Amino acid sequence: MENLLWLIPALPLAGFLILATLAVVGAGKKITALVGAGSICLSALVTLVVGADFLGAAHESGTYSQTLWTWLEVAGLSIKMTLTLDALSLVFIFVITFIGALIHIYSAGFMEEDRDYTRFFASMNLFVFSMLILVLADNLLLMYLGWEGVGLCSYLLIGFWYEKPENGYAARKAFTMTRVGDTAMAIALFMLFYQSGTLVIGEISTAAPGIWTPNSTTVTCIALLLLAGGLGKSAQLPLQTWLPDAMAGPSPVSALIHAATMVTAGVYLIARMHVVFGLSEVAQTVVAVIGAVTLLLAGLTALTQHDIKRVLAYSTISQIGYMFLALGVGAWTAAVFHFMVHAFFKALLFLAAGAIIEALHHEHSMFKMGGLKDKMPVIFWTFMAGAISLAALPLISSGFYSKDQILWYAWGAEGGSPLLWAVALLGAFITAIYTARMVILTFWGEAKTEISHYPGKRMTIPLVVLAFFSVFAGFIELPHNFGHFTLFSDLLHGVMPETALRVDVSSEWIFQLLAAAATLGGIGLAYFYYYKQPQRLENLRQDMVLSALHEFWFSGWGFDKLYNVVFVRPFLAIAKLNKADVIDQLYTGIVAGTDGLYRLVARTQSGSLRWYIMGMVIGAILILGIQMML
Structure with missing residues (x-):
C-alpha cells in the first residue's frame, strides 16, 4: 500500500486539471460536481486504505515513504519529490480528505445556482491538493510549495465573488498578511540549510540536538521565524485580522479554511518541527503566551459580533490559540x-x-x-x-x-x-x-x-x-x-x-x-x-464605559485601525510619492514613444482606395527609379 501514497494528493490535482479544462470549454453542473466531489472522495478512500495498512503493518521505521522524482540538485542541495507518511501526517490527511470530501458534497448543493460553479470546484480541489502536499512533504522546500499553494487558493476562494469590491479587498488582505509570515518562514529555511546542510525534516530532527545547544541564539531565532510563518497562516496575534474578513467567501470555503486547510498549517508546522522548538525555552514560551493571549482576545471579540460567520471566525482564532498554548507548554x-x-x-x-x-x-x-x-x-x-x-x-x-x-x-x-x-x-x-x-x-x-x-x-x-x-x-x-x-x-x-x-x-x-x-x-x-x-x-x-468596551471588542481590539495608521497609510503615501520616479518615467517614455509610432502608422490606414493605389504607384516608381540608377 505504500506505493499508493502518491494517489492521495494526485487525485485532487487531477480533479483540478480536469475542472480547469471544463471551465474553459464549458461543462454541465452534474459532471462538475461528479469530478469535483468525486476526486476528493476517492482521495479519502485511498487515505483510509493506506492508513489502515499503515496502522496494521507496524512498520519498523514508523513511516511510509515514496520518492517520485528529483526536483532539483545544485551545490549540495538535493530536493526530491518525496512523500512521507507517519502518524502525525496520517491524522492530518485523514482530516483534510474526509472533511474535505463532506464539504465538497455539501458544496454541490450549496453552490448549485452559482454561475461559476466549475471555477469554484477547481479552486477547492487545488486547495485540498496544496494542503496534502504541505503535510506529506518530507522536506521543508516541498512543504513550502504546499504552504504557498494554500495561500494562493485562499486568495482565489475568499475573493470568489469578486464583483463586490469588499470581497476583493478581503482576498488581498489575506494574501498580503500571510505573506509577512511566509517571508519569515523562508528566512528560517535558509538558516536551517546553512546550519544543517539539509532541508529534509527527518534529518533535521535527528541532527538538531547535535547541531544546536539548548537555548542557543541561533536555534531560538530559527524557531521564532518558523513561528512567525505559523502565526500568519493560523491567524494568531499579531497577524490575525485577515481571518474575520475571509468570511467574504462562500460558506463551504470558510469551512474548508477553518477546519481542514489554511489555518491548521501553522499548528502542523510547529508540531512537525517540535524538535527545534524543544531546544528553545524562549520560543516555546512565546508560542504559549501568544496562544493564551489570542484565545482570550478572540473570544471576547466573538462575544460582541452580530454576523454568525464572524462569530465562528473569531471562535476559530480562539480555538487555534488553545492549540498554540498546548504546543507552547510541550503538550x-x-x-x-x-x-x-x-x-x-x-x-x-x-x-x-x-x-x-x-x-x-x-x-x-x-x-x-x-x-x-x-x-x-x-x-x-x-x-x-x-x-x-x-x-x-x-x-x-x-x-x-x-x-x-x-x-x-x-x-x-x-x-x-x-x-x-x-x-x-x-x-x-x-x-x-x-x-x-x-x-x-x-x-x-x-x-x-x-x-x-x-x-x-x-x-x-x-x-x-x-x-x-x-x-x-x-x-x-x-x-x-x-x-x-x-x-x-x-x-x-x-x-x-x-x-x-x-x-x-x-x-x-x-x-x-x-x-x-x-x-x-x-x-x-x-x-x-x-x-x-x-x-x-x-x-x-446604556452604560458609557461598557458601551465603549463593547465597541472596542467589536472592532477586534482596534488592530485594523492600528495597522492602517502604522503600515497601510504610510505605505500608500510612499507609493504615491514614488509613482513618478526615474524607472516609471523610463517606462512611461517607452509607452509614449510606442503610442506615437502607432498613431503615425495608423494615419496611413485611411480607408481610401485612391490613397492606397497612389501609394502603390509611388512605391513602384521609386523602386524602378532605384533599379535604373543601379
Whole structure:
C-alpha cells in the first residue's frame, strides 16, 4: 500500500486539471460536481486504505515513504519529490480528505445556482491538493510549495465573488498578511540549510540536538521565524485580522479554511518541527503566551459580533490559540488532538450556518434570525452537536475531552503555569457564553426572517455525519481518571514526545470540575441575559464605559485601525510619492514613444482606395527609379 501514497494528493490535482479544462470549454453542473466531489472522495478512500495498512503493518521505521522524482540538485542541495507518511501526517490527511470530501458534497448543493460553479470546484480541489502536499512533504522546500499553494487558493476562494469590491479587498488582505509570515518562514529555511546542510525534516530532527545547544541564539531565532510563518497562516496575534474578513467567501470555503486547510498549517508546522522548538525555552514560551493571549482576545471579540460567520471566525482564532498554548507548554499530542476534534465541529458549524444563511435570504445577522428550532430541525440538532462540542459541554461532547487536556497541561506540564491555566479557563468560560448566545439568538425566540427554501439532502447528510464525529470523536482519548484510554496518544507515540508533568495526576479531577463549572456557568449566564432577561442586557449597554468596551471588542481590539495608521497609510503615501520616479518615467517614455509610432502608422490606414493605389504607384516608381540608377 505504500506505493499508493502518491494517489492521495494526485487525485485532487487531477480533479483540478480536469475542472480547469471544463471551465474553459464549458461543462454541465452534474459532471462538475461528479469530478469535483468525486476526486476528493476517492482521495479519502485511498487515505483510509493506506492508513489502515499503515496502522496494521507496524512498520519498523514508523513511516511510509515514496520518492517520485528529483526536483532539483545544485551545490549540495538535493530536493526530491518525496512523500512521507507517519502518524502525525496520517491524522492530518485523514482530516483534510474526509472533511474535505463532506464539504465538497455539501458544496454541490450549496453552490448549485452559482454561475461559476466549475471555477469554484477547481479552486477547492487545488486547495485540498496544496494542503496534502504541505503535510506529506518530507522536506521543508516541498512543504513550502504546499504552504504557498494554500495561500494562493485562499486568495482565489475568499475573493470568489469578486464583483463586490469588499470581497476583493478581503482576498488581498489575506494574501498580503500571510505573506509577512511566509517571508519569515523562508528566512528560517535558509538558516536551517546553512546550519544543517539539509532541508529534509527527518534529518533535521535527528541532527538538531547535535547541531544546536539548548537555548542557543541561533536555534531560538530559527524557531521564532518558523513561528512567525505559523502565526500568519493560523491567524494568531499579531497577524490575525485577515481571518474575520475571509468570511467574504462562500460558506463551504470558510469551512474548508477553518477546519481542514489554511489555518491548521501553522499548528502542523510547529508540531512537525517540535524538535527545534524543544531546544528553545524562549520560543516555546512565546508560542504559549501568544496562544493564551489570542484565545482570550478572540473570544471576547466573538462575544460582541452580530454576523454568525464572524462569530465562528473569531471562535476559530480562539480555538487555534488553545492549540498554540498546548504546543507552547510541550503538550504536542493534546494540540493535535484538539485540532482533529475542532476540525469536525467547526466544519459542521460553518456548513450549518451556511444552510441557515441561504435559507434566510442570505441574512447573516443573528439578531435577524430566531425561531428556527422547529422549522429547521435537522439544522438545529446538527448545529447543537457542533455547539456543545465548541462549548466543551462536560462528559457528552468531544470538545470537552480535547479542551480539558489542554487546560490540564496548561497547569500541569513542565512548561505550564497557573497564569496560563487561568487564561485558558477564562477563555473556556467566554467560549461557552458566545456559543450559547449564538444558539439562542439563531434558534429560539420569534422568527424575524422568513425561510425562503430548505436545504436538500446533499447539504444535510454531510451535517449529520459531522455531527456524529463532533460528539463522539473525543472518546478515543480519555483522561487519567476516566480510564486513561489513550488510543490517540498511542498513535502519535513514535512521532511526538510524551508530555512531561510536574504535578500528581490524582488532582486532575479538580481541574475537570473547574472546567465544567466554567462551561456551565457561561451557558447559564448567556441563558439569563439573552433568553430569560434580555432587557437587563439592554440596560447594561446604556452604560458609557461598557458601551465603549463593547465597541472596542467589536472592532477586534482596534488592530485594523492600528495597522492602517502604522503600515497601510504610510505605505500608500510612499507609493504615491514614488509613482513618478526615474524607472516609471523610463517606462512611461517607452509607452509614449510606442503610442506615437502607432498613431503615425495608423494615419496611413485611411480607408481610401485612391490613397492606397497612389501609394502603390509611388512605391513602384521609386523602386524602378532605384533599379535604373543601379
